[in-house]
Amino acid sequence: MKKYRNFPMVPKVVFGQGSFDQLGEILLTKRKHSDAPMIFLVDDVFEGTPLIDRIPLIFNDHVIFISAEEEPKTVQVDALVHKIKNDFNDLPSGIIGIGGGTVLDLAKAISIMLTSKGHASDYQGWDLVQTPSLYHVGIPTISGTGAEVSRTTVLLGPDKKLGINSDYTTFDQVLLDPDLTRGVPKNQWFYTGMDCFIHCVESLTGTYLNAFSQSYGEKAMELCKEVYLGDLMPCEARDKLMMASWHGGMSIAYSQVGVAHAMSYGLSYVLGVKHGIGNCLVFQHLEEFYPKGVETFKQMMHKHDIKLPMGICTELSETDLDTMINVSLGMKPLWENALGKEWRNVATPEKLKSIYSKI
Incomplete structure (x- = not known):
């Protein structure tokens, strides 16, 4: 009998104009305790804009602004994972990516590497990830890449450009708010x-x-x-x-x-x-x-x-x-x-x- 792939899909998705304001409610049930923050990776194009004030920060939640000028890299993932582990005593409750494909791919990769050993480049390929990733949420602010739904995070490595393709890459939650794509050049x-x-x-x-x-x-x-x-x-x-x-x-x-x-x-x-x-x-x-x-x-x-x-x-x-x-x-x-x-x-x-x- 032919064996078919049993691919994961995003288990929860919210769609609608203004739905970003439901984020706090969505994250509340996923918070482990007050010392386990939610880490928000946000495209730096939004730095200083009203969107930042709408991010539901509580306890010791943290925002990291990400430049999307270049493709995401394995060394960038490793550096961010190192920073998060150094800055907090406990693993975060979750990683939330707010931006385009670059930010979403970084959010997926970091959620994997926070629970995996080694370097991000070790996992470039198909089904190399063996440990469930940290809870992670994707919120696209531009439409087209499909990064919000795919089981891969495409990264530039030291000797190749290749995705981390795994059952643990897919987002646990996606929030689709078309209003966030206003003003894209x-x-x-x-x-x-x-x-x-x-x-x-x-x-x-x-x-x-x-x-x-x-x-x-x-x-x-x-x-x-x-x-x-x-x-x-x-x-x-x-x-x-x-x-x-x-x-x-x-x-x-x-x-x-x-x-x-x-x-x-x-x-x-x-x-x-x-x-x-x-x-x-x-x-x-x-x-x-x-x-x-x-x-x-x-x-x-x-x-x-x-x-x-x-x-x-x-x-x-x-x-x-x-x-x-x-x-x-x-x-x-x-x-x-x-x-x-x-x-x-x-x-x-x-x-x-x-x-x-x-x-």
């Missing part, structure tokens, strides 16, 4: 939303596709098209993009992403390109693999007058280019989903070099 809104759109394209055309992932992927794709090709009111667009992100993340929970994500990992590792724009930079040149998806993507770019950077790979040394290619080709499940078991016959170093040279 246009380009960031587009790039992060395209992460969701590209999730769907890669999931729906992949060899791992099944009815479970297809049902979520199709809904997320429909919502992305409404948001980026329709003429919705801002309030409705925020609601629908948040739901697209959720469904897009679910679509890859039981399948996988593909070529754009694999190649964007190479860009990120060598050049520090952030995930959303990295996917866009690669995806625009993938007509060979995703012709309909790329056509729709370019329609969305045109409608929102998005101009992608050009020539970012032209000055790379052969060594850097080889590193970029090797990092990308190391993402075996992504290539297998995109191209099947014989993916190495298509995804050659020469093929990847030709695509990178266009970026």
Whole structure:
């Protein structure tokens, strides 16, 4: 009999405009005692804004502001875990991430490493985590990455960019408040939303596709098209993009992403390109693999007058280019989903070099 993966899902989720104000009530039942704080990791773009005053701090709860200018790193996780263990006598009651994909991934990784031995880089891979993580909550302030629902936390390590993929990575609670995504800069809104759109394209055309992932992927794709090709009111667009992100993340929970994500990992590792724009930079040149998806993507770019950077790979040394290619080709499940078991016959170093040279 075929054995199917028994993947975890987020067990509790709240959705609705203004639902952030329920956070204190939600956390109250998870507090162990007054000396076990809730640690809030918050995107530093919110420092000094009214949102900080709405965070339900009691006892010795603590806020740590996080810069999302760079991709999250394993050394950053280790440093934050060390700080938390040094600053408090007891393990926290929980870790709450408030921000985009970078902050959410850090929250997931820190909750794992607070109960695991060694370094974060030791757990980059699939199902290497053996100890249940600390209680952790995800609160996205931008929509698209699907980090709020996925079982992975993508990190830049000393020699690779790879997620901690485990049953203990998934958030215990997610709070989806579309109001928190107000004021996101246009380009960031587009790039992060395209992460969701590209999730769907890669999931729906992949060899791992099944009815479970297809049902979520199709809904997320429909919502992305409404948001980026329709003429919705801002309030409705925020609601629908948040739901697209959720469904897009679910679509890859039981399948996988593909070529754009694999190649964007190479860009990120060598050049520090952030995930959303990295996917866009690669995806625009993938007509060979995703012709309909790329056509729709370019329609969305045109409608929102998005101009992608050009020539970012032209000055790379052969060594850097080889590193970029090797990092990308190391993402075996992504290539297998995109191209099947014989993916190495298509995804050659020469093929990847030709695509990178266009970026």
